[in-house]
Each structure stands twice: as structure tokens, then as C-alpha cells.
Amino acid sequence: MLNFAIDALIFDVDGTLAETEELHRICFNRAFAEAGLPWSWSVAQYRRLLTTTGGRERILRWIEEVEPERAARLAGPEDPFVRALHARKTELYAEGVRAGEVALCPGIPELLAQARALGIRLAIATTTSRANVEALLDAHPTALPREWFATMVCGEDTVRKKPDPEVYRIALARLGVGPVRALAVEDSKNGVLAAKGAGLAVVAIPSLYTRGDDLGPFDLLLASAAELIPLIGR
Ligand SMILES: [Mg+2]
Incomplete structure (x- = not known):
């Protein structure tokens, strides 16, 4: 269990939801x-x-x-x-x-389904384009239904890219949730820095291409999204 109850999970896309x-x-x-x-x-x-x-x-x-x-x-x-x-x-x-050739990261479908079951809201905070994000979601309609995400903050919505915290600040504002009631999930140092800059706790889960990297000031390091499932219960 985390030492606080969360109302929202905010996900990076590249390397976090999917091995793009x-x-x-x-x-x-x-x-x-x-x-x-x-x-x-x-x-x-x-x-x-x-x-x-x-x-x-x-x-x-x-x-x-x-x-x-x-x-x-x-x-x-x-x-x-x-x-x-x-x-x-x-x-x-x-x-x-x-064509659905992007693999989702291990444990992501199960984590999202469990968060939904617990009433935890889902959001996306990415600096990739909205077209890329929507194409990814549309190719995985069962695991990543668009309507599951309360908000998707994409590259077009921000002036500054990660590690600037802008993308996370916008996501929190749109969710109407304070940073202490939400948790960010990231796979890279720039992403971790962005979320921390917005005052969020961050779970770092390395992807295929960030394994072994310095992932920055994360709060918790997990090997896969599956390991987060038992921690989000309340
Ligand atoms: Mg990433």
C-alpha cells in the first residue's frame, strides 16, 4: 500500500503505457x-x-x-x-x-483495469502529439479505451517539454485534483523530474530503453506496472 490514498493516476505514454x-x-x-x-x-x-x-x-x-x-x-x-x-x-x-504493432508495457492493461475498479481516475501527461496518442489508444480499444482517460495532456497543450512540470500542472488542473492525491508513472529521468516539479509522487518503471539509466528523484522504483497493482488499493 502507498502511504496515501490516491484519486488519480497520471501516465506518461512513451515507454510507460507502451514500448513505442x-x-x-x-x-x-x-x-x-x-x-x-x-x-x-x-x-x-x-x-x-x-x-x-x-x-x-x-x-x-x-x-x-x-x-x-x-x-x-x-x-x-x-x-x-x-x-x-x-x-x-x-x-x-x-x-x-x-496496425497495433506497438506492444503495451507489461502489466499496464491489468493496472488500468484495477484502477478503474477502485474508482481511481486516469489521465495522460505526455509531450508526444495528440495524433500519436490517439492512434495508440485506437489500436488497443480493449486495454486502453479512450473514454477511460479523464484527460489527455499532449504535446500541443504545452509550451515547454518535460522535464518542465507544465504538462503535469495542466493535468492536475484539468482533473481538479491536488498533487498529494495523485500519483505519476514515468519511465525516464525527464519525466520523473517533470512530475516531481509539479509536486507529485512518482513511480518509476524502466522501459526497454531506459533500463539501467539514472531515472532521477523518483519515490518508488518498480520493475513493472504489475507491481503497482497491489499498492493502489485503499
Ligand atoms: Mg517516457
């Missing part, structure tokens, strides 16, 4: 294969490449590593070759999400 990063990796590889390129990123390679922010920048870094002669001919991350690869990857990702 894994489909990003797969779709980079699909775009490379379609273009006849002999590149295929493993989980370990992609984990390393994720230290570069931005898809085009990540592709360019890879080319610099494996084909420096090709990289020397490119005009940076905005080069048409890089832009076309990234644009195709983005299309493939959207198709994959709609």
Missing part, C-alpha cells in the same frame, strides 16, 4: 531496407543512438559512423537523402501504430 521506442527502431530498419540500404539497427545499437535527439540527426550520426564517405557528401540532417529516409520512417511508424 521499439516500433520506432523497427521502422527505421524498414525504411532502410525499402531504400536498399544494408543497415539494420539492433536494440543495443539503437539504445546507443538514442543519445542523439531527433530522427534525422540520428540517421546522420549513423551514416557518419558506418559510411563516412557518404556522410561527407551530405548537407547535414536536412539533406534530401536523410529527409526522405526519415519521412518514410515516419509514415511506416504511423502505419505500424494503427
Whole structure:
């Protein structure tokens, strides 16, 4: 049990509700294969490449590593070759999400169902776009029905991205719940910092791509969402 009763659970999306990063990796590889390129990123390679922010920048870094002669001919991350690869990857990702290829994180369906049964309200606080969030929910209508979420604060709703606490402040305001009556669930340091900045207690659950990272000033570290289920009873 937690040492306080919660009225609301607020979830990050990428890496918390779903392992979205894994489909990003797969779709980079699909775009490379379609273009006849002999590149295929493993989980370990992609984990390393994720230290570069931005898809085009990540592709360019890879080319610099494996084909420096090709990289020397490119005009940076905005080069048409890089832009076309990234644009195709983005299309493939959207198709994959709609087709239900994003796996939900372990224990998430059971945790959401139990929270609902206990009358705990659910919310989303993410800096990803609303279109991405809605596509994910629509692809999982049984585990993630849209109407289960009292509010969804997405990238378009904030001026500043995590680790700024804005996204959590908006979620709390829309829920009409004080920070001491809600709990945030996050998989990354930036997310934990954002929730703590809004005064929330935070459960950190590492995802496939944040395992082993410094997750910041969390209150509780769990291996999966399933471990949270017995703690939210009141
Ligand atoms: Mg995340």
C-alpha cells in the first residue's frame, strides 16, 4: 500500500503505457531496407543512438559512423537523402501504430483495469502529439479505451517539454485534483523530474530503453506496472 490514498493516476505514454521506442527502431530498419540500404539497427545499437535527439540527426550520426564517405557528401540532417529516409520512417511508424504493432508495457492493461475498479481516475501527461496518442489508444480499444482517460495532456497543450512540470500542472488542473492525491508513472529521468516539479509522487518503471539509466528523484522504483497493482488499493 502507498502511504496515501490516491484519486488519480497520471501516465506518461512513451515507454510507460507502451514500448513505442521499439516500433520506432523497427521502422527505421524498414525504411532502410525499402531504400536498399544494408543497415539494420539492433536494440543495443539503437539504445546507443538514442543519445542523439531527433530522427534525422540520428540517421546522420549513423551514416557518419558506418559510411563516412557518404556522410561527407551530405548537407547535414536536412539533406534530401536523410529527409526522405526519415519521412518514410515516419509514415511506416504511423502505419505500424494503427496496425497495433506497438506492444503495451507489461502489466499496464491489468493496472488500468484495477484502477478503474477502485474508482481511481486516469489521465495522460505526455509531450508526444495528440495524433500519436490517439492512434495508440485506437489500436488497443480493449486495454486502453479512450473514454477511460479523464484527460489527455499532449504535446500541443504545452509550451515547454518535460522535464518542465507544465504538462503535469495542466493535468492536475484539468482533473481538479491536488498533487498529494495523485500519483505519476514515468519511465525516464525527464519525466520523473517533470512530475516531481509539479509536486507529485512518482513511480518509476524502466522501459526497454531506459533500463539501467539514472531515472532521477523518483519515490518508488518498480520493475513493472504489475507491481503497482497491489499498492493502489485503499
Ligand atoms: Mg517516457
